[in-house]
Amino acid sequence: MGKPKIVILGAGYGGLMTVTRLQKQISKAEAEIVLINKDDYHYETTWLHEASAGTLHHDRVRYPIKNVLNGNKVKFIQGEVVRVKKDENKVVLKNDGEVAYDYLVMALGSNAETFGIEGLKDYTFSITDVSAAQRIREHIERQFATYRSEKVKDDSRLAIVVGGAGFTGIEFLGELVNRIPQLCKEYGIPREKVRIVSVESNPVVLPQFDRELVDYALSYLESKGVEFHIGTAVKKATREGVWVGKKGEEPYEINAGTVIWSAGVRGNAVIDASGFENVRGRVKVNPDLTVPGYENIFMIGDCAMIINKAINRPYPPTAQIAMQHGEVCARNLVKKIRGEQELEAFVFNDKGTVCSLGEDNAIGIVFGKKLKGTSASFMKKVVDDRALFLIGGPRLVLKKGKFNFI
Numbered sequence: 001m002g003k004p005k006i007v008i009l010g011a012g013y014g015g016l017m018t019v020t021r022l023q024k025q026i027s028k029a030e031a032e033i034v035l036i037n038k039d040d041y042h043y044e045t046t047w048l049h050e051a052s053a054g055t056l057h058h059d060r061v062r063y064p065i066k067n068v069l070n071g072n073k074v075k076f077i078q079g080e081v082v083r084v085k086k087d088e089n090k091v092v093l094k095n096d097g098e099v100a101y102d103y104l105v106m107a108l109g110s111n112a113e114t115f116g117i118e119g120l121k122d123y124t125f126s127i128t129d130v131s132a133a134q135r136i137r138e139h140i141e142r143q144f145a146t147y148r149s150e151k152v153k154d155d156s157r158l159a160i161v162v163g164g165a166g167f168t169g170i171e172f173l174g175e176l177v178n179r180i181p182q183l184c185k186e187y188g189i190p191r192e193k194v195r196i197v198s199v200e201s202n203p204v205v206l207p208q209f210d211r212e213l214v215d216y217a218l219s220y221l222e223s224k225g226v227e228f229h230i231g232t233a234v235k236k237a238t239r240e241g242v243w244v245g246k247k248g249e250e251p252y253e254i255n256a257g258t259v260i261w262s263a264g265v266r267g268n269a270v271i272d273a274s275g276f277e278n279v280r281g282r283v284k285v286n287p288d289l290t291v292p293g294y295e296n297i298f299m300i301g302d303c304a305m306i307i308n309k310a311i312n313r314p315y316p317p318t319a320q321i322a323m324q325h326g327e328v329c330a331r332n333l334v335k336k337i338r339g340e341q342e343l344e345a346f347v348f349n350d351k352g353t354v355c356s357l358g359e360d361n362a363i364g365i366v367f368g369k370k371l372k373g374t375s376a377s378f379m380k381k382v383v384d385d386r387a388l389f390l391i392g393g394p395r396l397v398l399k400k401g402k403f404n405f406i
């Protein structure tokens with residue numbers, strides 16, 4: 001038998017962490033490694049709210065995948081995965097046929113969760129990848145340009161509704177409150193003409209943080225002009241905006257030229273298309289990150305579900321956990337290839353969470369310590385650069401890092 005073939009799907013946090021560890025840990029003679037990703041670049045998903053608002057150029061959030069691969073050990077295929085034939089050990093690519101594997105790592109990230117709400121797919125944007133971020137930035141700018149040139153002014157064209165005030169929604173609002181004054185200046189539009197509305201169905205925003213931090217974030221955003229509709233769900237999206245409402249009350253309409261849908265994620269559609277048993281697109285994995293019934297398939301990152309036994313709920317899908325999955329997945333692949341029976345069980349090491357509120361403000365809990373303002377914002381940049389460091393070392397941090405070394 002020839003050497004085993006390991007195929008990794010997705011070059012995000014989980015996929016790149018797996019492949020960069022694997023290329024260090026095994027020799028060329030031991031296994032063939034193939035990485036498949038739809039683009040030839042990796043993007044920092046955790047920076048996409050900045051590119052979407054236009055506070056950071058989209059080229060700053062991406063870098064060529066080949067920059068972090070050892071071309072002697074890893075073959076890269078640019079292609080879009082359509083599904084996995086899990087009982088035939090094959091990956092089906094759009095337009096490019098099939099790729100066979102002995103071991104598979106699925107790290108395809110997530111898609112926006114729409115909960116079947118009418119109109120969302122047609123009339124809203126979600127912050128999902130670099131192209132989406134570019135489209136959002138351009139759409140908002142186009143609304144400003146059109147408003148400036150139209151004879152009969154329609155103020156609702158300038159309104160931006162953000163559906164869902166979880167981490168993504170709040171981080172996007174934090175960027176928006178910095179970007180809108182710039183756009184107003186550029187297009188000669190008074191700031192008070194622009195409505196920024198956050199709609200959140202839960203009566204509590206960011207329940208992961210304590211009240212003091214949440215109040216700080218909300219009053220900061222309010223002071224910058226964000227209008228919060230808390231305990232209010234988006235019910236429907238239309239060409240004119242959204243219909244929203246509190247439980248048991250009549251829905252009302254908010255007219256808006258831009259609606260951003262940031263109300264949660266589900267595992268990549270490839271999971272469903274491949275027939276994996278899942279909950280909202282996430283596969284409940286074994287402790288060693290393999291898929292029940294398929295011990296040659298590892299599922300990691302946003303596609304994987306692991307229960308936090310302390311609270312009996314799944315860990316939320318984050319870059320932090322995806323990268324830790326990648327490290328364990330690489331070590332377990334090495335063990336499998338070397339014929340070791342006992343695999344490592346994944347244990348999450350929670351280093352904390354920081355939610356940014358624009359360039360120089362944030363809230364967070366890091367190693368159990370509460371932070372807000374510039375100290376939290378500094379930590380967010382440290383976290384962002386750490387991800388670059390873990391995947392591409394100091395060279396990548398110097399090139400793409402948040403601290404502007406060059």
Ligand code: FAD
Pocket residue numbers: 009010011012013014015036037038039042043045046047048049079080081082107108109110127128129168171268270300301302303317318319320321322354
């Ligand atoms: P991803 O990093 O999303 O990578 C998936 C890869 O698969 C991508 O390269 C994609 O192009 C590729 N792909 C997808 N579909 C296909 C296909 N069909 N064929 C081929 N390739 C495909 N988490 C944190 O821990 N901290 C944060 O500060 C943070 N901030 C965030 C900010 C925003 C705006 C968003 C949206 C998310 C944030 N998250 C954060 C969550 C975090 O980004 C995700 O949990 C993380 O990216 C998941 O990693 P992953 O490897 O599973 O997927």
Ligand code: NAD
Pocket residue numbers: 117163164165166167168169171199200201202206232233234235262263264265316317318353354355356
């Ligand atoms: P989320 O699930 O964290 O938040 C979604 C929010 O949308 C929730 O507050 C929910 O109540 C609300 N919502 C749901 N349906 C709604 C409706 N019909 N109308 C109005 N509101 C509605 O999702 P997210 O913010 O997209 O984040 C996805 C994942 O990425 C999470 O695991 C999150 O922790 C992670 N993330 C982390 C960071 C960070 O650490 N800084 C930043 C962004 C995202």
